[in-house]
Amino acid sequence: MSPFQTVRGMRDFLPKEANMMRYIESKARKIAGLYGYKEIITPVVESYKLLAAKAGEEVRLRMYTFKDLGGRMVALRPEFTPSIARLVATTLKNEPKPFRLFCVGSLYRYDEPQQGRYREFWQSNFELMGTQKPEADAEILMLTGDLMKSVGLKNVFFKVGHVGVLRRIMASEGIDEKMQNSVMQLMDKKQYQDALEVIGKAKASQKCLNTFKRLIKLKSGNFSEVLKKIRGHVKDYEEALNAVENLEEILTLFLDSGCKIGINLEASFARGLEYYTGMVFEAYIPEMDIALGGGGRYDKLIELFGGESTPAVGVAHGLDRIMLAMQKQKVGLELKAEKKVMIIPTKKELKNVALKISHILRKEGITAEVEVMGRKVSKALEDADRRGMDYAVIVGERELKENAVVVRDLKKREQSTIKMENIVNSIRNELI
Amino acid sequence: MSPFQTVRGMRDFLPKEANMMRYIESKARKIAGLYGYKEIITPVVESYKLLAAKAGEEVRLRMYTFKDLGGRMVALRPEFTPSIARLVATTLKNEPKPFRLFCVGSLYRYDEPQQGRYREFWQSNFELMGTQKPEADAEILMLTGDLMKSVGLKNVFFKVGHVGVLRRIMASEGIDEKMQNSVMQLMDKKQYQDALEVIGKAKASQKCLNTFKRLIKLKSGNFSEVLKKIRGHVKDYEEALNAVENLEEILTLFLDSGCKIGINLEASFARGLEYYTGMVFEAYIPEMDIALGGGGRYDKLIELFGGESTPAVGVAHGLDRIMLAMQKQKVGLELKAEKKVMIIPTKKELKNVALKISHILRKEGITAEVEVMGRKVSKALEDADRRGMDYAVIVGERELKENAVVVRDLKKREQSTIKMENIVNSIRNELI
Numbered sequence: 001m002s003p004f005q006t007v008r009g010m011r012d013f014l015p016k017e018a019n020m021m022r023y024i025e026s027k028a029r030k031i032a033g034l035y036g037y038k039e040i041i042t043p044v045v046e047s048y049k050l051l052a053a054k055a056g057e058e059v060r061l062r063m064y065t066f067k068d069l070g071g072r073m074v075a076l077r078p079e080f081t082p083s084i085a086r087l088v089a090t091t092l093k094n095e096p097k098p099f100r101l102f103c104v105g106s107l108y109r110y111d112e113p114q115q116g117r118y119r120e121f122w123q124s125n126f127e128l129m130g131t132q133k134p135e136a137d138a139e140i141l142m143l144t145g146d147l148m149k150s151v152g153l154k155n156v157f158f159k160v161g162h163v164g165v166l167r168r169i170m171a172s173e174g175i176d177e178k179m180q181n182s183v184m185q186l187m188d189k190k191q192y193q194d195a196l197e198v199i200g201k202a203k204a205s206q207k208c209l210n211t212f213k214r215l216i217k218l219k220s221g222n223f224s225e226v227l228k229k230i231r232g233h234v235k236d237y238e239e240a241l242n243a244v245e246n247l248e249e250i251l252t253l254f255l256d257s258g259c260k261i262g263i264n265l266e267a268s269f270a271r272g273l274e275y276y277t278g279m280v281f282e283a284y285i286p287e288m289d290i291a292l293g294g295g296g297r298y299d300k301l302i303e304l305f306g307g308e309s310t311p312a313v314g315v316a317h318g319l320d321r322i323m324l325a326m327q328k329q330k331v332g333l334e335l336k337a338e339k340k341v342m343i344i345p346t347k348k349e350l351k352n353v354a355l356k357i358s359h360i361l362r363k364e365g366i367t368a369e370v371e372v373m374g375r376k377v378s379k380a381l382e383d384a385d386r387r388g389m390d391y392a393v394i395v396g397e398r399e400l401k402e403n404a405v406v407v408r409d410l411k412k413r414e415q416s417t418i419k420m421e422n423i424v425n426s427i428r429n430e431l432i
Numbered sequence: 433m434s435p436f437q438t439v440r441g442m443r444d445f446l447p448k449e450a451n452m453m454r455y456i457e458s459k460a461r462k463i464a465g466l467y468g469y470k471e472i473i474t475p476v477v478e479s480y481k482l483l484a485a486k487a488g489e490e491v492r493l494r495m496y497t498f499k500d501l502g503g504r505m506v507a508l509r510p511e512f513t514p515s516i517a518r519l520v521a522t523t524l525k526n527e528p529k530p531f532r533l534f535c536v537g538s539l540y541r542y543d544e545p546q547q548g549r550y551r552e553f554w555q556s557n558f559e560l561m562g563t564q565k566p567e568a569d570a571e572i573l574m575l576t577g578d579l580m581k582s583v584g585l586k587n588v589f590f591k592v593g594h595v596g597v598l599r600r601i602m603a604s605e606g607i608d609e610k611m612q613n614s615v616m617q618l619m620d621k622k623q624y625q626d627a628l629e630v631i632g633k634a635k636a637s638q639k640c641l642n643t644f645k646r647l648i649k650l651k652s653g654n655f656s657e658v659l660k661k662i663r664g665h666v667k668d669y670e671e672a673l674n675a676v677e678n679l680e681e682i683l684t685l686f687l688d689s690g691c692k693i694g695i696n697l698e699a700s701f702a703r704g705l706e707y708y709t710g711m712v713f714e715a716y717i718p719e720m721d722i723a724l725g726g727g728g729r730y731d732k733l734i735e736l737f738g739g740e741s742t743p744a745v746g747v748a749h750g751l752d753r754i755m756l757a758m759q760k761q762k763v764g765l766e767l768k769a770e771k772k773v774m775i776i777p778t779k780k781e782l783k784n785v786a787l788k789i790s791h792i793l794r795k796e797g798i799t800a801e802v803e804v805m806g807r808k809v810s811k812a813l814e815d816a817d818r819r820g821m822d823y824a825v826i827v828g829e830r831e832l833k834e835n836a837v838v839v840r841d842l843k844k845r846e847q848s849t850i851k852m853e854n855i856v857n858s859i860r861n862e863l864i
Contacts, residue, residue, distance in 0.1 A: 004482065004518055004738050007506050010475035012519055018471040022461070029454070034794040036772065036801035039450040043442035043552050044476060044538060045496070045508075050436065064477070066498030069542045074439050076477075086436050087444055096815065098804055106476060110501045120475050128804065135783045136804045142791065256784035258791045306436050340468065351567050352688035359574065359690045362466040369468035372530055372560065372568045383528065 009110070009119025020326065021122065023333050024319050025104055027150045028124035032102035035143050037126055039102045042083035048073040050082050054304055056185065056274050062110040076108035080125040080316065081275075081301070088129060089307030097130025097310075104319075116290050116321045126295075127314035129302070134246060137279045137297055138253035140315050144283055144293055145261040151322060152331035153285055156292075157262035160223070160251065160281045161269025163296070164243030165234060167277070169211060172237050173204040187270040192216050207236065218267035223251055226265040233267075243278070250279050275301045279313070287328045293317035339391065339427055342384035344371040346396040353395050357405070357423065361393075364424045385410055391427055407432050441542070441551030452758065453554065455765050456751050457536050459582045460556035464534035467575050469558055471534045474515035480505040482514050486736055488617065488706050494542040508540035512557040512748065513707075513733065520561060521739025529562025529742075536751075548722050548753045558727075559746035561734070566678060569711045569729060570685035572747050576715055576725055577693040583754060584763035585717055588724075589694035592655070592683065592713040593701025595728070596675030597666060599709070601643060604669050605636040619702040624648050639668065650699035655683055658697040665699075675710070682711050707733045711745070719760045725749035771823065771859055772799040774816035774842075776809050778828040785827050789837070789855065793825075796856045817842055823859055839864050 006012060013021055032039060045068075052060045055078065064076040077083060080103050088099065104124040111117055126143055128136045141158060148156040163184060170180045179202050186195035199209060214233045220226050227248050234240040251263060271280045271294060278297030285292065295315030302310035341361055345354040351370075358368040369389070371380045377394060384392050394406040399417055407423060408415035409432040418426050426432055438444060445453055464471060477500075484492050487510065496508040509515060512535050520531065536556040543549055558575055560568045573590065580588040595616060602612045611634050618627035631641060646665045652658050659680050666672040683695060703712045703726060710729030717724065727747030734742035773793055777786040783802075790800040801821070803812040809826060816824050826838040831849055839855060840847035841864040850858050858864055 004522055005479075006475055006518075007477055007479050007500070007504060008502065010477055012475070012515075012523065013473035014523065015470035015472060018473045021473060022471065033770070034797070034799050036799055038447035039454065040447060041445035041450045041453060043438055043444070045439055045442055045540070045552060047437075047439055062501070064498075064500060066496075068439070068496060069494070070440065072439060083444075086438075090436055091444065091446070096818070100801070108477070120477060131804045131806070133804050133806050135787060135802060138787060139802060139804065142787070146794065253784050253787055257787040338465065352685050355567060355570060355574070355685055355689040362578065365466070367466050367468055369532070370567060370571060372563045372565050372571065374563070374565050386528070 009113045011118055011120070017323070020323050020333065021319060023335070024151055024322050024326075025122075025124065028104055028147055028317065028319070029102070031143055031147045031150060032124075032126065034146075035100065035126075035139065037100040037102035039104075040084070040087065041103060041105070042077075042080065042087065044076055044106065044108070045074050046077055046083055046086075048075045050086055050305075051075045051077060053082060054275050054301060055079070055082070059109065064108045064110060078107055078109045080105075080107070080123065081127075081298075081314065082305070084125070084127055085302050085305040085307065088302050088310060089305045093307060098136070099127070099129040101127045101129070116288070116318075116324045118320060122319035123316045124319060125314065125316045127312060129310050129312040132299065132311040134249040135253055137250040137313050138257060140295060140313050141250070141254045141261070141281065142257050142259045144281075144295075144315050144317065145259040147317060148261075148283060148292065148322070151326060152329075152334070153292075153322070153325055154329060155286050156283055157264060157285075158281045158283055159264045159266055159269060159291075160247075160279065161266050162243050162247040162279050163270055163276045164246065164278050165230065165240050166212070166215070166268065166270065168239035168243055169208060169234060169237045170199070170204070172239060173202070173208045175199070175202045175204060181274045184270040184274070187268055192268070211237075212268075215267040219264060219269075221262060221264050223263050223265040226267060227251075230267050247279055271296060275304075281315075283317075285325050285329065288321070288325055290321060291318070292321050292325055338365075338367050340367040340369070340389045341391045341393055341427060342369050342371065342380065342389045343393045344377055344380045344384075344395065346377055346394060348374070350395045350397065350400065353400065357393055357395065357420075361424060361427070364428070366424065366427060381408070381410075391432070393423060441545045443550055443552070449755070452755050452765065453751060455767070456583055456754050456758075457554075457556065460536055460579055460749065460751070461534070463575055463579045463582060464556075464558065466578075467532065467558075467571065469532040469534035471536075472516070472519065473537070474509075474512065474519065474535060476508055476538065476540070477506050478509050478515055478518075480507045482518055482737075483507045483509060485514060486707050486733060487511070487514070488613075491541065496540045496542060510539055510541045512537075512539070512555065513559075513730075513746065514737070516557070516559055517734050517737040517739065520734055520742060521737045525739060530568070531559070531561040533559045533561070548720070548750075548756045550752060554751035555748045556751060557746065557748045559744060561742050561744040564731065564743040566681040567685055569682040569745050570689065572727060572745050573682070573686045573693070573713060574689050574691045576713075576727075576747050576749065577691045579749060580693075580715060580724065580754070583758060584761075584766070585724075585754070585757055586761055587718050588715055589696060589718075590713045590715055591696045591698055591701060591723075592679075592711065593698050594675050594679040594711050595702055595708045596678065596710050597662065597672050597699065598644070598647070598702065600671035600675055601640060601666060601669045602631070602636070604671060605634070605640045607631070607634045607636060613706045616702040616706070619700055624700070643669075644700075647699040651696060651701075653694060653696050655695045655697040658699060659683075662699050679711055703728060707736075713747075715749075717757050717761065720753070720757055722753060723750070724753045724757055770797075770799050772801070772821045773823045773825055773859060774801050774803065774812065774821045775825045775827065776803045776812045776816075778809055778826060780806070782827045782829065782832065785832065789825055789827065789852075793856060793859070796860070798856065798859060813840070813842075823864070825855060
């Protein structure tokens, strides 16, 4: 590989894209603030053991793992959850619940690069910990909806399921957790036949197999109807029925909240990560078949990291994918257009005046660039024009004797001689 | 190492610190906007060759280097400059100059951890490329001063030097660049005797040794005086005299700009990185003896990365250290205090109303947390109090019949019954 290109799967964000990424990040931070989620920042480099502990095999094998110079096995984080679980199990363990935690940053997985998938990717992550109540799950759905809307996406919808339904049927049939994980992973990959075979081999009843077959086909945008049908199919599994009820509560609360996002309920929807225990969901737009974010409930994870039993629900939003979605839907950024001013000295000896004026303008919140190439005024003006500057301040000897400069409106192509003390005012109020 | 702690040298930022870090980052981004620097985001993982190409040995040996799963030698970036040089030499090579580029993020070096030094650390980085003019150098000093002031730091001063003075004396004496680098590194570590020995062994003249000895002692806050003395000492080295003149121009422009930052001029000041060719500087506060940031001119670096000859000047600000400096100077963050509201349903069946109200408040920009622990009102109010919330909205059956809720001012300990449509207005205008 040439050293003068990015490593495969990594990418540069040029100014336009970097702007967009920071815009999405700022919206996520804004939503975090509005919902009372406190930001934390955890390291990119964590111990391999921590990151591998509960990652599914697929993630574990694709981690960037290496020994540091002290011989420690470390890896680049492939997700935020282990770091947060570590914090909750240690530093934060005596803090009163609930925790609402937010983080945002880059993550690393050695996946095959494709559209919307990079080996360095960005996520915002929200976790609500310490409660099993359905309003917590509803809140995670709500804030995800709010984030998608706040960046300007349209027609966002959620695919929703509940791994408790499937897991509890299997548990009733005596299928152990490891086997359940295999089934859930196959379901996640839509390898339904293989999943049914595993269930068959695990000596589950014919009734169980039939129930799974029915659930696999069951999906619709009319969630009350799907819920009713699931209830019919799992009526002999009491624990599974509780899961259905939990899902109904969550979705009803979400619906009533006024956060208008469509719900596609899929009875057999399973997310790849092993640690989910309840509601799971993903966010989509019609234009893309990759999820913009996803999450769910994981009530046992914190214990596995050595913490107290801490029910939790969370979501990760894929910022690269949200950016792609915005590009597909041609969403513009809602940014205030700040005035931009170029300051051009007509001769070398007036550079110091140019710098001084730039300093005054910036103090007033006006973007000011000083001509630093030593170009003639005409060349510098051309350049200012090309780069979409709004005004040029031309510092000339003659005007300076009167304590004034020439201010040129580059859009209107008009100019006036303005006293030094009036520059800010003229630019701000477009008085040229 | 226990997997349940951070890896040595890495650290978590809890909410208070994370807030502070993001605050500093946002100020750096604000300064970038005001000076017309475009943000770019480059990957944390780059090819080892790129990162090692021009890093001094010290940095190179402390990089986090490893093979990725595709067998590529990669490393975690220890600084931003190689990534930016790569971009400028490739993707951006045909863009018209000057470039003003900004980036911010985390960097990685396996250094011995100590106060203000972590193995994962944060920097904001500004580069102005395509011009050799002294106003460019002055601009980098100005924006560094503005950043330090904008986060609230007081008594910031710059230590300034010019590696051109020392290097050009050595070049006149026929000392090659490699040997020059050794001398500069020893000077950087204040191992002046060793530096003089290297010069001696390189068969430099006695005059050269004497000049170096004089320059080593030369430093003061009165920069015109120091400049005059340097000029006297190096009067026989024409190239070095040009460097002195360049430094004088830069400092005079900076002084005239109105950016009031003290300058300590040190004739023998050298920064560790080998690629500097001109003015070098570091920012300090009196309370700390580690630099809060530093940079300088490096006119030959881009060529070394395969790009066109591109003179450049830049600076990196250590955000962790700026944070430490703010803590030492007890600087508070200038953040708008947003109203925070807790919404508490008096019974389970009113959760949906609570969520709905929360959604309405957030749409109006008010932070709203819903009680998600299923606690009684009194417990939930205690918790809201403890966490410094401003208001509680209590959703009760009786009030709801009148389409109203109880709004409680938690600071004043007063409450009123408020119609649903007036909640936002009451809270925003403190009408409880």
